[in-house]
Amino acid sequence: MHRPCSIALFIALSLCAHAEDAPTAGHETHGATNATAAGTAVEPKEDMFISLDPSAPKTVKLIIIASYNAMNYGMNFNGFAKGGAKYVVPQGWNVVVNFTNNSPVPHSAIVVERTSVKKIQMGDPYFKGASTPSPLRGTTGKAGVEFRFTAEEPGEYAIACGFPAHSANGHWIGFDVSATQEKPSLRFGENAPVLAK
Numbered sequence: 001m002h003r004p005c006s007i008a009l010f011i012a013l014s015l016c017a018h019a020e021d022a023p024t025a026g027h028e029t030h031g032a033t034n035a036t037a038a039g040t041a042v043e044p045k046e047d048m049f050i051s052l053d054p055s056a057p058k059t060v061k062l063i064i065i066a067s068y069n070a071m072n073y074g075m076n077f078n079g080f081a082k083g084g085a086k087y088v089v090p091q092g093w094n095v096v097v098n099f100t101n102n103s104p105v106p107h108s109a110i111v112v113e114r115t116s117v118k119k120i121q122m123g124d125p126y127f128k129g130a131s132t133p134s135p136l137r138g139t140t141g142k143a144g145v146e147f148r149f150t151a152e153e154p155g156e157y158a159i160a161c162g163f164p165a166h167s168a169n170g171h172w173i174g175f176d177v178s179a180t181q182e183k184p185s186l187r188f189g190e191n192a193p194v195l196a197k
């Protein structure tokens with residue numbers, strides 16, 4: 001209990017320290033579908049975060065929102081942490097990720113091997129191009145950044161936060177590349193996977 005608690009406390013204190021840097025109220029950007037500073041959020045539904053690109057073959061668009069709500073001290077993507085959500089993408093598909101961060105605390109997204117989620121510091125993304133810019137530093141803001149990559153190799157990966165120690169504290173969700181599944185999907189918790197449309 002002691003070690004995770006002290007890490008969690010540290011993160012919580014960091015959040016408090018950063019709160020003073022938060023943008024002033026009334027500056028909410030358009031199109032935000034979810035969280036507020038208070039941490040209340042629309043309950044996440046799978047189809048809000050995955051869709052097929054109608055203009056490009058074998059291309060899936062993922063919406064990844066860091067600090068979607070207050071869960072896990074804000075160290076969540078789309079309201080899930082510790083692998084509680086999982087994307088599956090067929091091998092060879094193109095993946096376009098739109099990343100935004102609801103929190104004034106920096107977060108990032110980087111695709112790593114599932115076995116790497118406990119690392120304090122992430123290295124390079126597993127697939128070329130598969131991270132937000134400067135994942136160690138992270139970004140803030142709802143303006144968002146986009147990155148794209150090709151899911152070339154089947155396996156079990158994670159979309160992790162590259163900000164030091166965040167992933168080790170649960171800021172990651174699952175990302176599998178499948179050699180057999182024909183359509184991308186997203187699963188939240190114990191729900192059945194939802195196919196991209």
Ligand SMILES: [Cu+2]
Binds near residue numbers: 107108166
């Ligand atoms: Cu993070």
